[in-house]
Amino acid sequence: MPSTIKDVSIAAGVSIATVSHVINQTRYVTDDVKAKVYAAMEKLDYNPNSIARSLRSQQTKTIGVMVPSIRSLFYSRVTDGIEETMRENGYHIILANSHDDRDREMDALRTFKSLRIDGLMMCPSVGEHTYLKNMLPASTPVVFIDRYPLDYEGDHVVIDLSGSTYDVINLLIKKGHQKIGMITGYKGLSSTKARFEGYQAAYQDNGLPYDEELIQSGAYTSDAGYENTKKIIENTDATALFYADDPMVIGSLLYLHEKKIRIPDQISIVSCNDYEWTRISNPPLTIVKKPSYQLGIKAAELMLDKIEKRVEKDKIHKFCLSTTIVMRSSVKDLI
Amino acid sequence: MPSTIKDVSIAAGVSIATVSHVINQTRYVTDDVKAKVYAAMEKLDYNPNSIARSLRSQQTKTIGVMVPSIRSLFYSRVTDGIEETMRENGYHIILANSHDDRDREMDALRTFKSLRIDGLMMCPSVGEHTYLKNMLPASTPVVFIDRYPLDYEGDHVVIDLSGSTYDVINLLIKKGHQKIGMITGYKGLSSTKARFEGYQAAYQDNGLPYDEELIQSGAYTSDAGYENTKKIIENTDATALFYADDPMVIGSLLYLHEKKIRIPDQISIVSCNDYEWTRISNPPLTIVKKPSYQLGIKAAELMLDKIEKRVEKDKIHKFCLSTTIVMRSSVKDLI
DNA sequence: AATTTTAAATTAAACGTTTACGTAAACGAT
DNA sequence: ATCGTTTACGTAAACGTTTAATTTAAAATT
Numbered sequence: 223m224p225s226t227i228k229d230v231s232i233a234a235g236v237s238i239a240t241v242s243h244v245i246n247q248t249r250y251v252t253d254d255v256k257a258k259v260y261a262a263m264e265k266l267d268y269n270p271n272s273i274a275r276s277l278r279s280q281q282t283k284t285i286g287v288m289v290p291s292i293r294s295l296f297y298s299r300v301t302d303g304i305e306e307t308m309r310e311n312g313y314h315i316i317l318a319n320s321h322d323d324r325d326r327e328m329d330a331l332r333t334f335k336s337l338r339i340d341g342l343m344m345c346p347s348v349g350e351h352t353y354l355k356n357m358l359p360a361s362t363p364v365v366f367i368d369r370y371p372l373d374y375e376g377d378h379v380v381i382d383l384s385g386s387t388y389d390v391i392n393l394l395i396k397k398g399h400q401k402i403g404m405i406t407g408y409k410g411l412s413s414t415k416a417r418f419e420g421y422q423a424a425y426q427d428n429g430l431p432y433d434e435e436l437i438q439s440g441a442y443t444s445d446a447g448y449e450n451t452k453k454i455i456e457n458t459d460a461t462a463l464f465y466a467d468d469p470m471v472i473g474s475l476l477y478l479h480e481k482k483i484r485i486p487d488q489i490s491i492v493s494c495n496d497y498e499w500t501r502i503s504n505p506p507l508t509i510v511k512k513p514s515y516q517l518g519i520k521a522a523e524l525m526l527d528k529i530e531k532r533v534e535k536d537k538i539h540k541f542c543l544s545t546t547i548v549m550r551s552s553v554k555d556l557i
Numbered sequence: 558m559p560s561t562i563k564d565v566s567i568a569a570g571v572s573i574a575t576v577s578h579v580i581n582q583t584r585y586v587t588d589d590v591k592a593k594v595y596a597a598m599e600k601l602d603y604n605p606n607s608i609a610r611s612l613r614s615q616q617t618k619t620i621g622v623m624v625p626s627i628r629s630l631f632y633s634r635v636t637d638g639i640e641e642t643m644r645e646n647g648y649h650i651i652l653a654n655s656h657d658d659r660d661r662e663m664d665a666l667r668t669f670k671s672l673r674i675d676g677l678m679m680c681p682s683v684g685e686h687t688y689l690k691n692m693l694p695a696s697t698p699v700v701f702i703d704r705y706p707l708d709y710e711g712d713h714v715v716i717d718l719s720g721s722t723y724d725v726i727n728l729l730i731k732k733g734h735q736k737i738g739m740i741t742g743y744k745g746l747s748s749t750k751a752r753f754e755g756y757q758a759a760y761q762d763n764g765l766p767y768d769e770e771l772i773q774s775g776a777y778t779s780d781a782g783y784e785n786t787k788k789i790i791e792n793t794d795a796t797a798l799f800y801a802d803d804p805m806v807i808g809s810l811l812y813l814h815e816k817k818i819r820i821p822d823q824i825s826i827v828s829c830n831d832y833e834w835t836r837i838s839n840p841p842l843t844i845v846k847k848p849s850y851q852l853g854i855k856a857a858e859l860m861l862d863k864i865e866k867r868v869e870k871d872k873i874h875k876f877c878l879s880t881t882i883v884m885r886s887s888v889k890d891l892i
Numbered sequence: 893a894a895t896t897t898t899a900a901a902t903t904a905a906a907c908g909t910t911t912a913c914g915t916a917a918a919c920g921a922t
Numbered sequence: 923a924t925c926g927t928t929t930a931c932g933t934a935a936a937c938g939t940t941t942a943a944t945t946t947a948a949a950a951t952t
Contacts, residue, residue, distance in 0.1 A: 224673075226937095226938055242940060251900075271673060273937085274907090305654060317640060335559075464586065466664055542920075561909085573909085586930075598923080607909095608908075609910090612909070612910050613910045897950065898948085899949085910937090
């Protein structure tokens with residue numbers, strides 16, 4: 223059995239309160255008493271019981287982190303950034319995967335509630351999220367990451383997908399592409415919506431019409447990438463493709479390779495994220511680099527600010543991180 | 558403020574004990590009392606405080622999971638398997654990254670200890686791990702994942718790296734390769750050791766000598782992959798390369814592309830894991846598929862068995878999951 | 893010398909559960 | 923009628939902390 227604060231107090235010949243104050247530096251204690259306490263702690267290999275501490279102090283130093291899937295390259299980096307920042311600040315994280323499923327999501331939320339998390343960082347799935355209002359105590363800060371609910375105003379830090387999509391589409395148009403396919407994620411997500419907006423704005427600003435069939439939404443899987451590429455290729459005369467996430471690219475490339483469609487000769491490709499493999503794929507991919515790790519850090523910092531009340535309570539805090547385009551050989555200049 | 562069991566007991570007009578027993582189904586309660594309790598719980602939106610529960614029951618339903626880095630494709634899948642299995646069984650996981658650094662590792666362990674985790678699942682870094690004996694209560698089960706400490710007998714579930722390396726090297730030898738480079742991870746890891754053994758056994762069984770310089774150890778990064786490939790190419794006349802992990806492959810391919818060394822014409826390549834991108838890389842890679850997700854599940858199951866004492870206490874439980882080779886176009890037949 | 897102020901440590905009451913123990917009522921058997 | 927037994931529930935003591943309220947001792951003031 224691990225030793226308790228009581229054991230330490232007896233060994234040091236002082237009261238429990240004094241030991242607690244020494245540990246937490248929460249009131250003045252003379253140096254020799256301090257020394258005795260430290261010696262006793264050392265001797266007994268004392269390690270504070272954070273469960274008891276949490277029960278009493280009503281804070282758990284725990285942050286609930288919910289992402290669609292931890293095995294995603296993007297979200298694992300976001301999580302890495304969160305974990306790192308939280309750890310440095312004395313918090314730890316409880317991980318849950320929603321798998322973009324509302325039931326799973328609510329399930330995890332119930333667990334989080336039961337665990338009395340000090341803060342929730344979540345990437346919401348499709349659908350209503352007003353239930354969050356009643357789910358957690360009003361005092362529990364919430365930060366949405368990468369996506370935010372469309373029916374619920376809340377603090378969030380996301381990637382500037384509207385802007386980056388605009389930039390990519392605009393770039394492709396300037397290079398002479400007129401029919402640009404986009405394979406994006408689920409409809410009903412803030413991220414997908416932003417991509418639509420960027421896409422449309424770019425077409426509009428260039429005075430070009432676009433075909434509805436050029437945009438395909440669906441799961442973040444290589445299968446969906448394969449199928450959606452097939453649809454676009456079969457139904458349109460797209461000369462370029464832009465993707466929301468990397469599994470889609472992989473499926474898409476599998477289709478294109480299968481059909482012996484040459485990149486970038488017959489079709490140009492732009493992907494998302496800067497995962498290393500895009501440098502050695504066939505061909506190396508032009509990408510828009512999303513600051514995933516930085517998103518995690520920024521969101522964690524916002525969360526810490528909210529917990530420590532360093533931030534206005536009645537304001538909605540929104541952060542939108544910008545991307546950079548990395549040119550490689552998967553895009554052809556048509557002019 | 559969330560409502561407590563006391564609120565429920567008052568609302569239902571019964572004692573706290575009865576409410577607790579209803580919740581936990583730990584003793585017979587008449588149906589109408591049960592109904593009153595459920596009604597009160599519903600009305601008050603009662604959600605048990607797991608902190609209080611943990612303090613009293615001395616179990617936290619929490620598993621500490623430590624991996625080198627959650628952003629690794631391999632470990633994120635392992636973690637996914639663990640999370641899934643644990644969640645299904647009412648446990649949740651606390652995540653920590655060791656970054657293959659002993660200080661970070663011990664730091665995380667201290668946090669875990671403080672959190673009174675019910676079990677530890679860790680992938681140990683290089684170096685002594687006897688300190689684990691004193692770190693956690695003797696009753697806390699430990700399962701090592703993917704690697705195990707070389708100085709400490711403990712339950713573990715790992716991948717059969719010795720066997721898979723043997724198979725790959727043997728296969729390459731049968732295809733006429735005599736000088737096979739291997740780029741592996743840190744020396745002093747059980748995994749690296751296993752790979753050495755498999756490599757040597759394959760050479761020995763085929764009656765071939767091998768060059769020390771063919772095997773390069775180092776970090777699991779693309780930089781290390783680049784550098785180690787350079788070393789092997791410059792110092793040996795290797796006709797094939799085998800890698801421990803995918804970041805290394807990427808660095809290696811960058812080097813080979815840079816030097817315009819054609820794959821598989823001039824050099825054959827075999828990588829690890831079945832990450833989707835290996836299907837669309839240039840060229841598509843022959844790989845040995847490691848069951849990462851399954852490793853997570855198996856390890857979690859072992860942990861649950863240990864927690865529930867469904868497993869012999871004084872026996873060391875070792876599981877070694879086997880791999881499969883997926884042939885693609887990065888290997889050339891020299892015969 | 894008596895009183896007030898200050899400093900340093902102690903006491904004890906929470907925090908929200910679980911659970912060993914206790915009890916009251918109902919029932920059968922003698 | 924009395925006495926165990928059983929059934930169904932209640933009481934209260936933990937679990938290991940934090941912290942408000944209090945005490946004690948020493949120092950400063952009158």
